[in-house]
Amino acid sequence: MPELPEVEVSRLGISPHMLGKVIEKVVVRNKQLRWPVPDDVHKVEGLEIASIRRRAKYLLIDTSAGSIMLHLGMSGRLRVVPTNTPLQKHDHIDMQLADGLCLRLNDARRFGSCLWLDGNDTSHELLSSLGPEPLTDEFDSERLVALSRGKQVCVKNFIMDNKVVVGVGNIYANESLFLAGIDPRMPAGKVSKKRYQTLTPIIKRVLAQAIEQGGTTLKDFVQADGSPGYFAQELLVYGRAKQPCTVCETPIKSVVLGQRNTFYCPKCQKR
Template sequence: MPELPEVEVCRQGIEPHVLNQTVDKVIVRNQQMRWPVSEDIDEVQGEEILAVERRAKYLLLKTVKGTLLLHLGMSGTIRVIDKAFPLKKHDHFDLVITTGKALRLNDPRRFGAILWLKGDVSAHPLLSALGPEPLTDNFPQGYLYEKSRNKSVPIKTFLMNNHIVVGVGNIYANESLFQAGIRPTTPAGKISRKRYDALTLIVKDVLAKAIKQGGTTLKDFTQSDGKPGYFAQELQVYGRGGEDCVVCGSTLKEIKQGGRATVYCSKCQAR
């Protein structure tokens, strides 16, 4: 599943092609995505795209009249192509620009979203309850500690809660907790302020490095230009259950938490 770094790389990739450009038309080939495609989405036609933003894992293309919200779901990709580029299976949506380019959404599982929003998008139910962005000043040291008090849920579950902080998905939660030396099963409320402050800086660093390297290549993710990301080469624990720890040589353990794979080192992450 594309996580925050992958979506941010996508945003950076498409921005130069659509910012301050005018939408020629929209082509919807499949109305049934995670939610039905907005019936009034044709209203974006003729509008100039004034901003290309990201909130959590949502892409927001803003115009005077409204905002086009795109979500990649479990396996979606957005590519910048010539509008006449041959269709592939699962190409469900095109946003055609007057330059002759198009943003094409391909989504085999159709868990993505294509919505046309009016007014203040931050008040929309999909966005209004989200936590702060981890790469901003709204995610300072001390924040996680305060939010975690009296919480008995495992720290990994807590860290992946988008109401606490957005975008720390499964890959980056595994990697951040390993670097912080925190066992993923430790109750969130039992971790000290000092360790949380260190974890906060590590989360920021891990996400920033992943963005710089184009994200993590999973079987379903490529950048907007079709090139793969390279952060997978940096992974120290995720996807390495049963292999040797890169720090101490111990065998990495793999368990399930909330239906997601958790990999950790019982020696380096003793508590």
């Protein structure tokens, strides 16, 4: 599943081709994505794109009438191509620009979405309860300490909770906890303030590095220009079950937490 860095890389990839451009037409070939595509998305036709933002893993394409809100789901990808580019299988939506280019959403599994936001971010139920962005000052160790006290949920699932902080998906939660030396199975409420002070900047650094390096290469993800990200080459624990730890050579273990595969070094990561 594309995580926050992949979505941010997509935003960075499409923005130079779309900002300030007029949306001539929105073509919906398949309305049945995760939720039905509302007719309101056609309100942007004839309007200029004022900004392209990311909130959590949602991309918001802003106009004076409102915003189209895209989510890539498990297999979605965006490309900016000439409007007359031959269609591929699973090309569901085109946002055609007046200059002859279009933003094309391809989603094989159709778990992504294209929704309408009429108003500010807090007016939509999918955005209203989200926590802070991880790369902002609003996300700090004090927040983690305060929200974790008394929580028995494991720390990995805690930092993946979008009400706590958005965008710390499975891959980056695994990597961050390894670098912080924290066992992912540990109850969130038992993690000390000092360890959260260590973990918080690591989460920020891991996500920032992934964005800089183009997102993690997953089989379904490519950047807007069609090239894959390559942060996966530097993953330390994710997907490396039974392989030696890069620090101590102890075999990496795998366990399922919250229905997600979790990877950790039993020697380097302490409860």
